[in-house]
Amino acid sequence: MKRRNTPTKEKVLTILKSQDYAISHETIADNIIDINRATIYRILNRFCEDGLAHKIVAENGKQYFALCKTCEVKDHHHNHLHFQCNNCEKVECFKSEINISLPEGYSVGNFNGLLSGLCGNCAAD
Amino acid sequence: MKRRNTPTKEKVLTILKSQDYAISHETIADNIIDINRATIYRILNRFCEDGLAHKIVAENGKQYFALCKTCEVKDHHHNHLHFQCNNCEKVECFKSEINISLPEGYSVGNFNGLLSGLCGNCAAD
DNA sequence: ACTACTATTGCAACATTGTCGCAATAATAT
DNA sequence: ATATTATTGCGACAATGTTGCAATAGTAGT
Ligand SMILES: [Mn+2]
Ligand SMILES: [Mn+2]
Ligand SMILES: [Zn+2]
Ligand SMILES: [Zn+2]
Numbered sequence: 457m458k459r460r461n462t463p464t465k466e467k468v469l470t471i472l473k474s475q476d477y478a479i480s481h482e483t484i485a486d487n488i489i490d491i492n493r494a495t496i497y498r499i500l501n502r503f504c505e506d507g508l509a510h511k512i513v514a515e516n517g518k519q520y521f522a523l524c525k526t527c528e529v530k531d532h533h534h535n536h537l538h539f540q541c542n543n544c545e546k547v548e549c550f551k552s553e554i555n556i557s558l559p560e561g562y563s564v565g566n567f568n569g570l571l572s573g574l575c576g577n578c579a580a581d
Numbered sequence: 582m583k584r585r586n587t588p589t590k591e592k593v594l595t596i597l598k599s600q601d602y603a604i605s606h607e608t609i610a611d612n613i614i615d616i617n618r619a620t621i622y623r624i625l626n627r628f629c630e631d632g633l634a635h636k637i638v639a640e641n642g643k644q645y646f647a648l649c650k651t652c653e654v655k656d657h658h659h660n661h662l663h664f665q666c667n668n669c670e671k672v673e674c675f676k677s678e679i680n681i682s683l684p685e686g687y688s689v690g691n692f693n694g695l696l697s698g699l700c701g702n703c704a705a706d
Numbered sequence: 707a708c709t710a711c712t713a714t715t716g717c718a719a720c721a722t723t724g725t726c727g728c729a730a731t732a733a734t735a736t
Numbered sequence: 737a738t739a740t741t742a743t744t745g746c747g748a749c750a751a752t753g754t755t756g757c758a759a760t761a762g763t764a765g766t
Contacts, residue, residue: 460733460742481723492745497724499743515693517642517752518723539683542690554679556696558664561705565667565698568640571681573690580686585713585762606752617716622753624714642723643752 459502464491468499469508478512478522478538478547510534512547513568520547535567541575548575584627589616593624594633603637603647603663603672635659637672638693645672660692666700673700 471487472479484496500521503509512520524534537550547570558564573579596612597604609621625646628634637645649659662675672695683689698704 457742458734462733462743464744493723494725494746495744513638513640513642515638515691517638517644519642537681539687552682556662557677558696558698559701561701562664563699563704564696566640567694567696569692569694571683571689571692573683574688576684576686579688582713583763587714587762589715618752619717619754620715 459506464495465499465502467491468496469503472503472509472521472523475522476548478520478549480518480520512538512570514540514547514570515572522547522549526551533564533567535569537569537571539571539573539575541578542572543574543578546575584631589620590624590627592616593621594628597628597634597646597648600647601673603645603674605643605645637663637695639665639672639695640697647672647674650674651676658689658692660694662694662696664696664698664700666703667697668699668703671700 467488468484468491471484475483481493481496481500484500485491485493488496500509500511500519503521503523504511507524509521509523512522514520520538535556536553538547539550540547550571554569556564556567592613593609593616596609600608606618606621606625609625610616610618613621625634625636625644628646629636632649634646634648637647639645645663660681661678663672664675665672679694681689681692
């Protein structure tokens with residue numbers, strides 16, 4: 457499947473680039489009017505397939521997406537933690553990678569690691 | 582709030598105890614007939630509040646619940662990883678705890694860590 | 707036992723999320 | 737220009753989890 461360049465895709469990409477946090481479909485929909493929900497999801501999932509972004513599943517079950525900044529294109533993995541603030545609900549990527557060791561015979565696929573609590577801003581009240 | 586002992590609660594607890602894996606609402610509903618969905622969720626959430634069980638959010642957004650076996654009642658935390666097999670879909674608790682370090686000013690709440698891939702059984706084909 | 711209190715349940719309704727099929731549109735290469 | 741097909745919009749859908757409210761039932765006190 458060859459990807460095509462479309463205005464919609466570019467808009468979503470621009471929003472992703474403009475954000476310091478991982479964002480949900482909702483945030484994107486708020487920033488672009490008149491783009492279908494299904495389309496946004498399809499674009500985001502394509503970004504993930506292409507190794508351009510990665511997906512974080514929060515504790516409320518919602519999906520958040522962030523651009524891959526420090527990822528190698530080949531051997532694409534995201535064994536870093538994320539943090540979601542219970543107050544401002546922002547989701548951020550942590551830098552530090554964690555060591556993952558699996559039992560014998562297991563094969564690794566993906567890692568979804570999310571801490572929650574209060575972020576620096578919100579903990580300070 | 583004082584908890585009460587009810588048949589429903591006992592049934593759910595029995596099922597949780599009988600399972601080696603973390604289970605979803607669906608599994609419980611399959612094993613108990615005639616218990617309302619909302620009730621099951623409420624019971625499970627009460628277990629979590631009471632430190633009897635803990636909740637894992639999978640990559641599909643679904644909630645899984647497992648009894649706390651190695652948890653201290655006080656200082657209740659679950660910084661261990663979980664693994665969900667993409668084939669058999671079972672969710673298991675890993676023993677090894679992971680080290681969590683947060684940036685200055687952040688306060689820890691919960692940790693939800695899930696690996697996915699193929700489990701020992703399914704990888705062997 | 708009987709009663710009072712209230713935690714728990716069932717039911718219905720609801721919001722939200724994410725996916726899918728299909729026809730229409732538009733990006734790309736020839 | 738034209739053909740090919742990736743992408744989009746629309747609608748519908750399934751699934752998940754939560755909530756309000758009235759009915760039920762556990763518990764403690766008498
Ligand atoms: Mn990340
Ligand atoms: Mn666990
Ligand atoms: Zn915050
Ligand atoms: Zn398996």
